[in-house]
Amino acid sequence: MIKRTSLVVAAIAAGMLFAPQAISxxxxxxxxxxxxxxxxxxxxxxxxxxxxxxxxxxxxxxxxxxxxxxxxxxxxxxxxxxxxxxxxxxxxxxxxxxxxxxxxxxxxxxxxxxxxxxxxxxxxxxxxxxxxxxxxxxxxxxxxxxDTPIIMTKNKPIKSVADLKGLKLRTPSQMSARAIKALGAVPVPMPITKLYNALARGTVDGVLVSPTVLHTFKIKEVTRYFADGIPFGSxxxxxxxxxxxxxxxxxxxxxxxxxxxxxxxxxxxxxxxxxEHAKGMAFLAGSKSHNLIRLPDAEVRKASGLLNQLEKRVVQQWEKQGIPATEILKIMRAAGA
Known part of the structure; x- marks a missing residue:
């Protein structure tokens, strides 16, 4: 009986030793x-x-x-x-x-x-x-x-969707890369920490990114043109x-x-x-060294049409992979209604 009791005590002690313990x-x-x-x-x-x-x-x-x-x-x-x-x-x-x-x-x-x-x-x-x-x-x-991103370029102003054709634009994710590709540009995946040097050296022509990076990552020093108006997600x-x-x-x-x-x-x-978005856009609007361009409504509609077609392709692909994209987008869009 004593031996059995000892074994039980030992088992409890071992359990306490290896179980996660809350620490004070x-x-x-x-x-x-x-x-x-x-x-x-x-x-x-x-x-x-x-x-x-x-x-x-x-x-x-x-x-x-x-x-x-x-x-x-x-x-x-x-x-x-x-x-x-x-x-x-x-x-x-x-x-x-x-x-x-x-x-x-x-x-x-x-x-x-x-x-x-x-x-x-x-x-x-x-x-x-x-x-x-x-x-x-x-x-x-x-x-x-x-916040919602804008297109920043070093040498070429973007005034239409056609102006994007063939441009190498840094993108932060696969989804944004697909968006850039749908508009005719060439996506270049890259962490934000490498963007400054890539723009300075001409590795990329521009970037799809939030205006917050103008100061935090000094992108204002290596870009000149800024195209706003396309309803990208973020x-x-x-x-x-x-x-x-x-x-x-x-x-x-x-x-x-x-x-x-x-x-x-x-x-x-x-x-x-x-x-920070508001600060960045205000800086661009008041800067003599930077050119903020609001795309014409017709170009915004053209871009939106291309991006809507991209959404259909993404939803179809995600659904085939077992991800309920239709349901998720419905939830997202209803949340702000």
Whole structure:
């Protein structure tokens, strides 16, 4: 009897040893790829770090910017997935195959601004199992969209769809690459961190991108012409936490995290990008060194027609692969109605 009791005690002790234990003190390491002055770092992630640290609960957070936990934005999701970082900030478009449902937000005529896109994206996350499944190996802290992009070129002004033919344009994702190709240009996939040198050296002729990069990545120095008016969708973004990190947090620490993240925090990201969009467009409108071009209505309609045809092809292809694209787009479009 004594021997049997000892075995039971030993088994329980072993179970306690190998089971995930909630920890009373923890530091969350956050990986971010841009520099410290980038709006997401300066006004979103830093603010969250301050909120967490101000709780004096034993839970602390530390932000590592400029790729200090790993260079290159393309592997940001993987860094959280693998535990290189506890939390990471990045763009789904850099690993588009992993986020086919999410990146439907990048199709034309789905969103009108960063805040609008953020609301539509979060509605899809809440209502579509296919969207949520893309994040089932991490804890989602926030998702949002960037503001709508414009076409920036170095040497050639874009005044019509025909002007795009053959131009090499940097794109951030497979969906935006398909959009650029549908309009006659040649997409060149490239992380934003390599764009400045690519434009300076003539590796690319231009870029489809948010006006926020004019200052944050100094793209104003290597571009001259800016075409606005085509109703492109925009890039989604994420802040996610490693699942093991989440599971090890104490109930009190989980409560702190849950109260400071989610849809409301994602809306902060959307507001930041809309604010920076307005600043960027105002800069272009007032600059003597840059030429802001509003495409004529007829050209906008022509571009919209081509992008609508692209949507039909994407939906058909996604549906064949088991992704309910029609349903997801319906949710996204209804969310802003």
């Amino acid at each position: 003190a923890a530091e969350i390491k956050i990986a971010s790829f841009p520099g410290p002055k980038h709006p997401v770092n300066a006004r979103m992630l830093s603010s969250w770090v301050d909120k967490v640290n101000a709780t004096s609960s034993g839970l602390t957070a530390k932000l590592f910017v400029a790729g200090k936990l790993g260079k290159g934005p393309a592997k940001q999701f993987k860094r959280a997935l693998d535990g290189v970082a506890d939390v990471s900030f990045g763009l789904q478009g850099y690993t588009s195959k992993q986020f086919r449902a999410t990146t439907l937000i990048e199709l034309a005529n789905v969103m009108s601004s960063a805040q609008d896109g953020t609301n539509r994206l979060n509605a899809a996350f809440e209502q579509s199992a296919a969207v949520r499944k893309e994040y089932d190996k991490v804890k989602v802290l926030a998702i949002w969209t960037i 890039s989604p973004m994420f802040v996610v936490m490693n699942k093991k990190t989440w599971n090890k947090l104490s109930p009190a620490h989980k409560d702190i995290v849950n109260k400071t993240v989610g849809k409301r925090w994602g809306n902060v990201g959307g507001k930041i990008y809309d604010t």
